[in-house]
Amino acid sequence: MKIGIIGLPQTGKTTLFAALSHGTVQVAQAKTNLASVPIQDEDLAFLAGVFHPKKTTPAAAEFVDVPGMPAGQEHASRRNELLKDIKVVDALVEVFDGFNQPPDPVLLREQIASFDLDLALVDLDVIERRLERMKKEKMTPQLELERDLLVRSQNCLSGGLALRGLGFSADERRALSSYSFISIKPVMRVVNVTMIEESAARTLESAVQAMTSQQDASVMVLDAKLEHEIAELPADEQASFLSEFGLSGSALDTFVTRAYQLLGLETFYTAGEDECKAWVIAAGTNARDAAGKIHSDIARGFIAAEVTSIDDFKKCGNSFKGAKEKGLLRIEGEHYIIKNKEIAHFRFNV
Secondary structure (H helix, E strand, O other): OEEEEEEOOOOOHHHHHHHHOOOOOOOOOOOOEEEEEEOOOHHHHHHHHHHOOOEEEOOEEEEEEOOOOOOOHHHHHHHHHHHHHHOOOOEEEEEEEOOOOOOOHHHHHHHHHHHHHHHHHHHHHHHHHHHHHHOOOOOOHHHHHHHHHHHHHHHHHHOOOOHHHHOOOHHHHHHHHHHOOOOOOOEEEEEEOOOOOHHHHHHHHHHHHHHOOOOOEEEEEEOHHHHHHHHHOOHHHHHHHHHHOOOOOOHHHHHHHHHHHHHOEEEEEEOOOOEEEEEEEEOOOEHHHHHHHHOHHHHHOEEEEEEEEHHHHHHOOOOHHHHHHOOOOEEEOOOOEOOOOEEEEEEEOO
C-alpha cells in the first residue's frame, strides 16, 4: 500500500507525515519525504504471543509526502514537477486547512474544489498532448480504444471532474495505466484542525462528505499536530495522554483502517514458530493468488489452502488441532476467496 500525501502549502501535510512515520524519518519541508511504516496489528501481536516465533513481520504502508503545491494556472509547471513523485502511488491523501474556529464546511468545499480542479488540469494536459500526437499515427483497433477512452476522459476533466468518478472497468483502467493519471486515484481528504472534540470532528466529516464527490473518496478530520505529539510518546504514556485530552484513541489507527477500506484491501496471516506474518491482498483474492503473495512457486505448485479465522482459532484454545477437530480448520481449493483476518497455510508441490 503506497499513499501520496499532497496539499497546498501550510496545511500540515508534513506534520501528518511525521506522525504517520512515528518520527523515524528526518523530514524536510522543501523536498519529498519517504517512509515505510509497519502497520500496528493487534491480531498479529496476538498470534506472536501464541507462537513466540523467531520473527514477526507486520504489513507496511509506504507514505510519500511532497512539498506544498501552489495553486493557480500560473504555477502549473511547478505542480507537474512535484506530482512526478506520486505518479505510482495507489491512493492520495489530500490535506486541507481546517484551522478556522469553528471550521467552515463551505470554505472547505471551496478549497477541495479548487485543489481538485488543479489536479484535473494536470491530467487534461497529458490527454490533450497525447490526442494531438495520435492524429499523426495510423489507427489500429487498440489505438482506437485508447483514443475513445482518452476522449471520454477529456470530456470529464474539461468539466472539472476527477477521472475516478467515471467508473472505468478493470480492462479500461489497464488500458490507461501507463498514463498514471492523478485524478483517477482513490482519495482520502484529511481536514487538519486544531483541538476539536471527537463528536464535532465526526459531524464535520459528515458535512464535508455530503458537500463533495463521494466516488472513491472519503473525509477524515484530525489534528495532525496533536497526533504527531502522541506518536512521539513512549507507548506506555500514550494512553494517559489520550485520556487527558478526552480522546478514545489515536486517529492514526482509524486513518490506516480507512485507507484499507478506500483501496479495498484485506489482511491474512501465516503463523508458526518460525514466523508470524501479515499479508495484504485485494478483497476478493483467491487462494492461489494469495499464495503467490508469499512466493510464486507456492502459487505455481498450489494444492490446497488450510484456513481458519482468527476468531475460530481463539475459540479452539489457540490450536490448529482443536480447530480441525471442530471442523473450523477447512481445506479449500484454489478458487476459494481468502477472507479478511483469516490464517492460511498453503500446501504445494513444485
